[in-house]
Amino acid sequence: MATSPDYMADQTGGPLPDNLTIARRADRRPIMEIAARLGLDASYVEPYGHDVGKVDLRAREALAGRSPARYVVVSAITPTPLGEGKTTTSIGLAQGFHHIGHSATVAIRQPSMGPTLGIKGGAAGGGYSQVVPMERINLHLTGDIHAVTAAHNLLAAMVDNHLHHRRGIDLDAESIVWQRVADINDRALRSIVIGLGPRTDGVTRQSGFEITAASEVMAVLALADSVVDLRRRLGRMVVGYTHRGAPVTAEDIGAAGAMTALLKEALKPNLLQTLENTPALIHAGPFGNIAHGNSSVVADHIGIRGGDFLITEAGFGADMGAERFFNIKCRASGLVPDAAVLVATVRGLKFHSGRFKVVPGKPLPAGMQAENPDDVRAGVANLVKQIDNVRAHGVTPVVAINAFPSDYDSELEAIREAAESAGVRAAICTHVRDGGAGAAELAEAVAEAAQAGSDFRFLYPSEMALDAKIERIATRIYGADGVAFSADARRQIDTYQRQGYGDLPVCIAKTHLSLSSDPSLRGAPTGWTLPVREVRLSAGAGFVYALCGDIRTMPGLGAEPAAASIDVDDNGEITGLF
Known part of the structure; x- marks a missing residue:
């Protein structure tokens, strides 16, 4: 299927339009109609125009009598610098449930304008798995x-x-x-x-x-x-x-x-819709390196009573976003996940073979685009480790094989074989081209996994010492041999323990491009030690974070920022947003 040159054809058979064009063609329903699909009376939704609304927090009490949805977190293998499609998969999966007879809601983070105007572009999904209106989501939304x-x-x-x-x-x-x-x-x-x-x-x-x-x-x-x-x-x-x-x-x-x-008003989640009119809650966008990188607790508290399934996304790979979802967000929300999705791609696993270099803004290496399932197999250690990381929390993962137009069937099957060898379900997804129909197989697999439920457990107890918590994550999730704390880090940990912050969960700030703290190490590296140079306190958020390596909290613009292509035409329509 992916070998065909018309793989990324439109649903009508023509070339796949750009994301903005697809979004503008959408049959968007009035936001009160979307609220009704979520089970909400109009009195709990404050409209921001025709197709965006703020959900009053009183909605939680209004929905309290409804049965809770199955709760599914979407994470991924360790990503390439280009990302592997967690957001499109989250949206496609939510749409996919409707194709197999279930209702669903998707909850995702609000995009930051920094990356939108920088190198990443928009973050509202892609192709036929988007949340709309695209322009408003990526540029201000409700402020x-x-x-x-x-x-x-x-x-x-x-x-x-x-x-x-x-x-x-x-x-x-x-x-x-x-x-x-x-x-x-x-x-x-x-x-x-x-x-x-x-x-x-x-x-x-x-x-x-x-x-x-x-x-x-x-x-x-x-x-x-x-x-x-x-x-x-x-x-x-x-x-x-x-x-x-x-x-x-x-x-x-x-x-x-x-x-x-x-x-006060920003605490209310934003209600929007996917291209297939599936309810979408977009709220909050914590930085994935030094914070927990997940959307809001209040959005999940509302969405969990809004249908059969609630799909939420955790930033970066399962070693980062999913680990923090389990140990920080779930502690705060009290919600327990029923299943997890791990997004994997051919290019991602070829990247983890260590044979190729991927640079944002530049084409993939020619050798990486050639048919070679052995290159995929050389990188599956990363997928296997991330499967293990999810299972460490008592949750069953399902592998979503996010297919790209340059992929070959033999390469996609190599991922499926690796997942099945690890004892987990896998499904090839074409949701970017086909919308929810392209994620129906994935929805079936997730429904089966969620029906079986989870034996959810935190990775560490709250009363464990801060340094021991860091060591538990480093050795059990990252695969490190141990942790090397600097003198400053030791002093800071001792200070936080004395001040009464020892019961807080920990968030490790490291590169998202490797399971290790070294972005050049691919796959599932072993024989290394996690260096902790500094430990900082986020007392309001309720966690302590350890800095490992050089973590930039203010990105810079690239040589050709996306902002240079964005404009407004004579009809007042935004152009160049992708």
């Missing part, structure tokens, strides 16, 4: 990310105002950890000096910017389950330390109340 930016920067301004007036808490200017954020890729802001000029312009000190998705406020928004919980989490965020080393919080600075006011 949630801007609310996060405003709340974060309000706290930053109040921190510097506190330094300027020198009142109250003895905040040490050299120990401030709270920077500013912007939802645009801008490397020039990574390290800056603020307060230059006369004394009235503030205290001069070194600071910097992160992308809004990396803000702890974004992680808080994704994990809070009510306005009260949001207010509490914001208040306990640590912005710096006194000269004696005591933590200073947003509550101490006096900013938490106003921040909550700015975020």
